[in-house]
Amino acid sequence: MPTHSRLLRVGDTVRFDGRLHTVVALEGTAVRLVDEAVSASVVLLPHLLMSDGFEVVTAASPRMTVPASAVLEGLPPKAVERAEWWQRHLVEVLTGRPAHAPDGPVKTEYDPQVRSLRQRELAKAAEIAASGTAVSLTVLQDMRARFEREGILGLVDPRLRTVPDGTGRADRRVVAALRQVVDGQTGKSTVSAQVLRRRMERLVEAEHGPGVPLPSRATFYRLLAAVTAGRHTLGSARTRRSLAKQSDGMFGQLTASRPGEVMEIDSTPLDVLVVHEDGTVDTVEMTGLVDIATRTLAAAVLRPSTKAVDAALLLARAMTPEPMRPGWAEALRMSRSVLPHASLMAIDERLSKAAAIPVITPETIVCDRGKAYLSDTFRAACRSLGLSFQPCHPDTPTDKPHIESTLGSVATMFTQYLPGHKGRSTEHRGTDPASQPLWSIHQLQELLQEWIVIWQNRPHDGLRDPFMPERAMSPNEKYAALVAAAGYVPVPLGPQEYIGLLPREFRAINSYGVRIRHRTYDSPELTPFRRQPSGTGPGGRRWEVRYDPYDISRVWVRNHREGGWITALWRHLRTTPTPMGELAWDHTRRVLAERGTDPVTEQEIAQAAVDLLDRAADGPQEPPAKASPRSRKDRKVAARTRTTSAPSWPRPAPEPETEEAETEPENDSHETLADVVPLGIFDARKEAETWW
Known part of the structure; x- marks a missing residue:
């Protein structure tokens, strides 16, 4: 056993308890040893050092084997030569063997087993001095410490080292x-x-x-x-x-194992001009809700600006089936998709006529700190649906990357095909995008709904099986797989629950019905309550009315006397062409042959997508110009006369048509509609000036 003490390091071979062991770990005063039979043991360091027969047989090699060419590249030749000179001497001090012969015999004056470190350092200082180079013991000890700490690079003058940040040797x-x-x-x-x-x-x-x-x-x-x-x-x-705004560290990974476990909601302005309800031409804002597990765009709505009631209604839309619209390709039906349509039919019969978008019940909603999402209205909607509300960190869009990416996909894969696309900035904007035939906001909502169904059947790069990473799945395929694996059963909202989430106003029931937003709604069931007080609400005279901002075809009046809701239809809904009816749809090119329950093919989905984008790019079909193209003012006046489309999603069943409605003349649909003549607004002051 050596008469001097030395440090015990990981990798040393020691003799303990009559057997050879290797030090594999040192933690505080505990030493982990592994013997020749690969049997591990933990021994306290004082007990190990005080035990009989303890001996360090082979010391671990110090950090000195890094090739000089790997770390000294780019340094001046003299600095490299000086570092290599020091390395040869220090290796001999630490191991007892010359650097050029690591397996050679150990020199007696540098033998670590019989000489202490100070004795070896004194011997080396004397050897260097005898060769004609004056080196003090303090300098040699400093170089030896730097060599053990940093390797050969520690032997280079710090002023000559290059910093590994691309700035070189700059000040x-x-x-x-x-x-x-x-x-x-x-x-x-x-x-x-x-x-x-x-x-x-x-x-x-x-x-x-x-x-x-x-x-x-x-x-x-x-x-x-x-x-x-x-x-x-x-x-x-x-x-x-x-x-x-990105995190400085490693990005986290949020994994959702079932549909609806975590969903993200956000809003973004679309780079396209539309005609709003008041006839003005401006951009529109889209609010979307995305499921992380399946990347399903569960719901998306267009509004001039997102409000709290829009965000709350979006949650309800995600939990209700999306019905097929007239003119949609049969390939977009849920019954022809990969979704588990047969098993879901037992839960909700409305799915028999639904489009290929899964119904997802949210569990956790992640949103930013916009006013619409932090409002009491949106929070109350989350509480009523039993949802967990999770706002992001302030000014941190990376907390909801999936909805950010999805909204970006809408801009690149849908918005760019539309007339009135104005680009993401003035640098990418055309001469006059407002001069093109523009879609109204309700027409664009219909096109967006059809595009979302196609999105559900498109392979998504973020949906890859870990065992088959080369194949990307579509959101519908991922949903079907998770439903089978996680046992997920969606519970769609019923009509009464859906109406309860709609915005409300209080209106009087007059002889002509109920008026909201300059539109009149009426129903035979309102007859007993006309000009009657409700007995509840502000003042006790007005009645509670629920309306859908995205479907102006009907409203719901609460029956305060008998309970339930009364559906009131817009008076002009049946006598005025709907926006989708104004368009010259080419049904023969879009409606696919009926194939029953056969699975839909990728070619059918691709063809439906091409048809949709082509129709969106063509813009609304306007009547031909007679002498000159219609002015911008004419288009605004015509836009005021447009109605919205038929109901877009499930509602309570409409009331049966009255006999008067059934006896309408058959030739009404063949009559030629007269040109729209704009009527000015009555101004009493201007009218008075004409009297004199």
């Missing part, structure tokens, strides 16, 4: 100032490199005085390229701010 004060300038540029407008250079020079002078050498123009540009790599400092300010 650290200049680099630090440039980094500070670049960091401060994140939230500012984009400027040129010359402005950043001047800011850096002023900052260096303010912190270190005028004596710091500044880099040349070429050197500055190299430093700027290294410091701003991946930050878009000289590029798009929007991209720069977006990158700054």
Whole structure:
């Protein structure tokens, strides 16, 4: 046993309890040993050192085997030669063997088993001095410590080392100032490199005085390229701010094992011009709800601006079946999709006529901190549905990346095909996108609903089986797989529950019915309550009315006397053409042959998608111009006369038609409609001027 003490390291071979062991771990005062029979044991370090027969047989090799060419590349030749000279001497001090002969005999004066470290260092200092190079013991000890800590790179003069950040051997004060300038540029407008250079020079002078050498123009540009790599400092300010919001560490991974477990909601303006209900031409905002597990776009609505009631109604739409519309391809039916239609029919019979969009009941809703989502209305809707409400961190869009990506897909795969597309910025905008034949907001909502059904059958890159990563699944395929694996059973909302989530207003029931938003709604069931007080609500005279902002064809009046709801239809719904009826749909090109319950093919889905995008790109079919194209004012006036389409999603069954409605003349549909003549608004002051 050696008479001197030494450090015990991982990798040492020791003799303990009559057997050879290898030190595999050191934690505090505990030593983990593994013997020759691969049997592990844990021994306290004091007990190990005090035991009889303990001996360090073979010491672990120090960190000194890194090739010089791997870490000394780019350094001056003299610095490399000096580091290699020191390495040869220090290896001999630490191991007792020359660096060029690691398996050779151990020199007596450097034998670690019989000589202490200080004795070996004194012997080496004397040897170097005898060769004509004066090296003190303090310098040798410092070089030995740096060599054990950093390897051969620690033997190089720190002033000659290159920093592995792309800035080379530039003055650290200049680099630090440039980094500070670049960091401060994140939230500012984009400027040129010359402005950043001047800011850096002023900052260096303010912190270190005028004596710091500044880099040349070429050197500055190299430093700027290294410091701003991946930050878009000289590029798009929007991209720069977006990158700054990303997490500095590793991105987390949220895994949802069943549909509806986690869903994300968000709003974004679409880069397309539409005609609003008041006849004005402006952009529209889309609010969408995406399921993380299946990437299903469960619901999406278009509004001039998102309000709390729109976000609450979106939750209800995700929990109700999406019916097929007239003119949709048969390939888009749920009965012809991969969805488990037969098993879901036992839950809700409405699915027999539904489109291929799964009904998903949310469990957790993730949203940003917009006013529409933090409002009491949206929170109350979440509580009534039993949903967990989870706002994101402030100004952190990476907390809901799935809805951000989905809304971006809508912009690139749908919006760009529409007339009136104005691009994402003025740089990408055409001359006059408003001069094109524009869709109304209700017409565009119908096209979007059809596109979403096609989206559900499109392979999604984020839906890949870990065991078959080369094959991407569609949202409907993923939903079918999770339903079978997780035993998920969706519970759609009933009509009464759906109406309860709609926005409400209080209106009087007059002789002509109920009027909301300048539209009159009536029903025979309202007759006993005309001009009668309700007895509840503000003042006790008005009646509670629920309406759907996305379906103006009907409203629901609460029956305060007998309970339930009374469905009142819009008076002009049957006498005025609907927006979808105004379009010259080519049904023969779009409606596929009826094939019963045969599975839909990919070619049918692709053809339906092409037809939809072609129709969207053609724009609404307007009557031919007689002498000159219709002016913008004419289009606005015509837009005011447009109605909305038929009900878009399941509602309570409409009341049976009256005999008067059934006896309408058969030739009404063949009559030629007269041109719309815009009527001015009566102005009493202007009218009075004409009297004189």
